[in-house]
Amino acid sequence: MNRTRLDDRLADLDTDGYLLDASQEDANQLYLSGFTGPDPFLTLYADGEVHVLVSGLEYGRATTEAAADTVERHADYDYEYGGREERNDMYAEFVRDKGVESVSMPPRGPVGTADALRERGIEVAVDADDRLQAVRAVKTDEEIDAIRDAQEANEAAMRAAEELIAGADVAGEDDDAEAGVLLRDGEPLTSERVTEEIEVTLLRHGCALDETIVAGGAQAADPHDRGSGPLRANEAIIVDIFPRSKATKYNADMTRTFCVGEPSDALREWYDLTERALEAALDAVEPGATGEEVHAAACEVYEEAGEPTFRTDPETETGFIHSTGHGIGLDVHESPRLASGGEELEPGHVITVEPGLYDPAVGGVRIEDLVVVTEDGYENLTDYPIEFVAE
Amino acid sequence: MNRTRLDDRLADLDTDGYLLDASQEDANQLYLSGFTGPDPFLTLYADGEVHVLVSGLEYGRATTEAAADTVERHADYDYEYGGREERNDMYAEFVRDKGVESVSMPPRGPVGTADALRERGIEVAVDADDRLQAVRAVKTDEEIDAIRDAQEANEAAMRAAEELIAGADVAGEDDDAEAGVLLRDGEPLTSERVTEEIEVTLLRHGCALDETIVAGGAQAADPHDRGSGPLRANEAIIVDIFPRSKATKYNADMTRTFCVGEPSDALREWYDLTERALEAALDAVEPGATGEEVHAAACEVYEEAGEPTFRTDPETETGFIHSTGHGIGLDVHESPRLASGGEELEPGHVITVEPGLYDPAVGGVRIEDLVVVTEDGYENLTDYPIEFVAE
Missing domain, CATH: 3.40.350.10 (Creatinase/prolidase N-terminal domain)
Known part of the structure; x- marks a missing residue:
């Protein structure tokens, strides 16, 4: 302290x-x-x-x-x-x-x-x-290292989740499961099964967590739906992991969106837009910039593409329907906020940057990196690749 | 509700x-x-x-x-x-x-x-x-079933912990580890290793938890010490597990104390006393009895044997230095309290009964069952055997 x-x-x-x-x-x-x-x-x-x-x-x-x-x-x-x-x-x-x-x-x-x-x-x-x-909100080097360690465990867990998803078979007409359902060893691959793999991996890496999000299809269109039941090919699967180090009590946070098979053109466009929104938001991160400005950078990418945001329609239930990010430390959600009214960024702030798009008719896409604000910009604490189709 | x-x-x-x-x-x-x-x-x-x-x-x-x-x-x-x-x-x-x-x-x-x-x-x-x-505090049948399910997962985790402890070798003079340290595959068996096994088992059974206690020797003499480092032969090892069902959010709670090798006469006497205190407290559980009366039943067993309790010495740091139990449900610790001033028990109350003795010079012993108060007494939701020497 x-x-x-x-x-x-x-x-x-x-x-x-x-x-x-x-x-x-x-x-x-x-x-x-x-x-x-x-x-x-x-x-x-x-x-x-x-x-x-x-x-x-x-x-x-x-x-x-x-x-x-x-x-x-x-x-x-x-x-x-x-x-x-x-x-x-x-x-x-x-x-x-x-x-x-x-x-x-x-x-x-x-x-x-x-x-x-x-x-x-x-x-x-x-x-x-x-x-x-x-x-x-302003972390010491020791606190940043604690978050870095939690993020390493997070990446191992994300890798385990992606391998489970990418290695799945897809049920055809002759299978017991409904056609299109992902299968592991002939059984439907469920959100719960992937979540279990994530949580066991985290425990093996000294982290615990209360909840994980593994949500596919329409479930992924609700940013706080934890996901349940069989996952399917050609749909977007959001995996959002926020583990806490058992030793230090500091948290990490990362989201990736995966797809097995062929995503629709709409999903591909959303993924590309979201990757651009992430880059635009990251480019805006530096000391003196406000959380509101970083949020605006992400919103502008979506708004220019005609997607609704809370800035253009406070009551929208589709589009970009949450803030761009939040501080993280001993709490998963803490200061500063990357949102309307969000405060000025300072070196030592550790924040998530996590734009996304949601519509039950299409699904959900979110990409989230974890970064620390430095004297002259930011350092990205996330190494995990950004790729839509799981491999 | x-x-x-x-x-x-x-x-x-x-x-x-x-x-x-x-x-x-x-x-x-x-x-x-x-x-x-x-x-x-x-x-x-x-x-x-x-x-x-x-x-x-x-x-x-x-x-x-x-x-x-x-x-x-x-x-x-x-x-x-x-x-x-x-x-x-x-x-x-x-x-x-x-x-x-x-x-x-x-x-x-x-x-x-x-x-x-x-x-x-x-x-x-x-x-x-x-x-x-x-x-x-008063649970419906559905809530009791949720706690029963969490307790089943708890017993599987306790079994995994006991097997890990019971199957350990003991380091001798020729081993790399200090003599007396428990070994698995030649490596010291630590509190952390047993905790990990417990937590992975719970995850596989649909439960999560924030913390587990696996504390041996002098660490076990502090009832809230989670334990760390190598476990040893001939010492008492307290294993206290309180998992929460991820589906229902209801908790269970159970403690057993194990020993590998030969416990001292003092530890054996403590274990027998604690088993008697548990039985005396359980015998006192019925509708209309107060939490204070159940606590008194446990205290009396210890006090008659000359062990200090908070009733005989509010400042004691050894002996029976906590309450006899607590309600459990959506919280691990909730009403009613089995302690001085504890309220009247009612059918549907789910409570822990968990007497124990502590002294850094001897170690710690605690035995905890989970019971539901019924119309004419109680039903014990705990099946796990009560045995000091792990097997």
Whole structure:
């Protein structure tokens, strides 16, 4: 963590401290405390020091693991497990003990804790800008290496998925399966089977993930459909993998779109357009450019080709119906946003660039690379080839 | 979801509606909306109806997937992506549109949304009791079956772990590895290697998980240490697996403690005591008993043997240093608690029972079964044998 940047970003807050009440699932908490607590715990940043308060069960591990100046446990405040009001009393006492009478909390901090502290005379303000996100957005070299490692695992998983898809047979009229369905060892090749191969490969490479997208045909036209059932020849198959390193907790993200057989002219045109939109967006990535400008570069390629975007029609359900990308780090989706209103890019921002086109009548195409903004442009962390027909 | 139970539990709230602002990561949200949205969205329960508000990107999937009476999208409120104040305006308009002027939010609901609604004249109260948790705690037969299925995958994974451990050789004086280290194919058998085998087995059975505990020796004395490095003969190895079904999102949970070789007399005594504590706690499980009483039954076995517990010494770092168990469902840890202050058990509660003993000088022992409270006692959902020496 970059404490200078942290102090700089928090300097204009009017409160004495910055308070988090969350488990390790919360990226701000993981970042500020450095502690992987499975249950919610408190972290208070005040006067340049990080203070952590955990249960007795976590205390031993927190003293060695947390990146904190002080680690305390509930018993230090005579708290006995169970009582809600007593817990809130302890929280207020912990905050006051650090000389803090007012705290900022991020917008997604728990309202129960905020209101309980207010009832106990501690002022609680919402940091609507979620300043820790902005601090997290700029990565150190160590964080970039962690993302690079996760991306290496990602490429191995994508390779495993592509080989499974490319090596499939196609069911003909005489097969048990419906004609056109992809087959492995005579059985239909499903989204679920490819997903399993991806996830096992990631585990073997030290990564885990909650979800993967392997969606073909009309399913691929819904960017958040995870995909299910048999995959088919001549349709576009979107494979979007976003693994998390189990050791570092940093994420990677990449999408490729594959086809077995002969894609339609419409799909071929979409693929070419999307590759051009990706290149246009990447060309726009440099320090000082805004996320909005990078998004505009991708949109313009599509709009010139007559494809709808959210800029030309906010209610469209076909065309380019999402943003061009997002920051990535301890969260899969974090600052900055490559979208309307997206903020200025800075060296150290790690972002995805992922244009795509969607229409249930045609299918879906998306290509996503992972890049880091550098002093004079960007470095692409993605090595995986961009090719439509799987091989 | 049981709407009668929901209405019954929410009846004494003084507000017009119950509001959630969360992603599918939040079990209340997943339960009430039935929708697996990866980004936060709103769910409002009012007048017996569930209303969901999602982004345009999620709209199509939400209309088919959400267990809601109405599904709306941001564009229905003329919201354009990006503006924070406009987003809050939209949230207030969505709530008012349903005839709601006051809402309850769970304690871990986001303070940013709560305060923004307050600024817009909507009263927001914290449901400090987290009533949805109490609704979720009592499972339907379908939910119990989902947990049963996850537990079947869990047992396959435990079997894979035990076989890996039991089949290990032990390094002698002439081996490259330190004497006493477990070996597979001549290489040290590590916690990480066993964890990988567990996780791959779970994936093959349709389950995923964020973390697994495979901790031996002194590491096992910290109940939340995930374990790392080589495992050794004659030490206790705790294997705690809590997988989540990818299809249903319901969790299971089980712990066994293994040993290769000859455990010390102290470890053997701990194992026997812990098996007795498990039996005593299970004997106490029935409708009307409280979580506190079940916890007391386990504590008494340990206390009579002279082992410290949180009841006899709230600051102890050795002995039985956690609660006896917890509810499980869409969350791994949910209501009811088997601990001091733990609530009354009801038929349909699915709980873990997991006594254990810890001391870095000896190691750690924990045995955990998963049971469902029935009309006249409990049904144990765990089939896995309880045996200390791996075979």
